Amino acid sequence: MQADNKIFDDLVKLMNSAAGTIAGVGREAEAGAKARAKEWIGGLDFVSRDEFEAVKAMAAAARDDADALRARIAALEAKAGAGVSTEA
Secondary structure, three states: OHHHHHHHHHHHHHHHHHHHHHHHHHHHHHHHHHHHHHHHHHOOOOOOHHHHHHHHHHHHHHHHHHHHHHHHHHHHHHHHHHHOOOOO
16 A cells, blocks of 8 residues: 555656646747747837837827918918909
8 A cells, every 4th residue: 555655656746847847838938939920020110109109199189280370371361362452
């Protein structure tokens, strides 16, 4: 009976160390894959979220400015048109 317990204990220790090794290999493979993906993506011409949001905000501000200028031009044209007489 004592020999059976020793064999069982050794088997449990072997399985535990195998599980730990497999988990470590999995973590190492995941870290390596992430590093390769970051390296590959880093070589592409992607912009960061912050850069995208900044350009998006600048474009919205430019549209607002353009709309304001269009309204101002329309008002000036209306004012200039009202002052022009139709006499020839």
